[in-house]
Amino acid sequence: MINENHVTDPDDDDIEGYTKIDRYNESLISNLSAHYKDVLGLIGENPEREGLLKTPERISKALLYLTQGYELDAKSILTSAMFKEDYSQMVLVKDIEVYSMCEHHMLPFFGKAHVAYIPNGHVVGLSKIPRVVDVFARRLQVQERLTNEIRDCIQDTLNPMGVGVVIECRHLCMSMRGVQKQNSVTTTSAFTGGFLSEKTRTEFLNLISARLS
């Protein structure tokens, strides 16, 4: 059945294999837009001027997009592409772009995630790892929890011999405002199993910093 209230968003179709999210429905967008219209007035703007007429609706859609992770199930993303494979060395997907929003200021933090695991009879489709990162990043977050949630999801679903996650991000709440430090980068890490041993962790960290020639 076609839901007439469903406003299509180009990114909506990009989400394969899971329940189609009904996040862009008209009543939610118009409810949010009314609040954003008030916000525009409260910060000293004229929400009726031409350039701002559609802004409340645009912000609403952007916010719903950036927080769509609440409606996605990271575990089912992984289980949709798990394959039996006799490979027991480290698998690393590095330099995964991360865009999230801090829960304190709702300002972006962004950078890279590096995610590795050691298979235990099963490997997972490579693209599913960045998808899992996005599911947790597209929520209001702190970087530490984001790091742990990615680790726990992979460990609990794939049951590998170990998982390693390192995330490096810049927080706009620390550069655009507040302490106003432009160059500081926050690094967080989370490990399970084999990655708790120094040798494996060192291999992981070396692979992250190695560049292809």
Ligand SMILES: Nc1nc2c(ncn2[C@@H]2O[C@H](COP(=O)(O)OP(=O)(O)OP(=O)(O)O)[C@@H](O)[C@H]2O)c(=O)[nH]1
């Ligand atoms: N641990 C952690 N802190 C974060 C993250 N994102 C933002 N913060 C911090 O959350 C804290 C909130 O502190 P508060 O003192 O309540 O807020 P504030 O007055 O706006 O703080 P300032 O940013 O120092 O001006 C700040 O220190 C932020 O830097 C994150 O991902 N992890």
Ligand SMILES: [Zn+2]
């Ligand atoms: Zn913040």
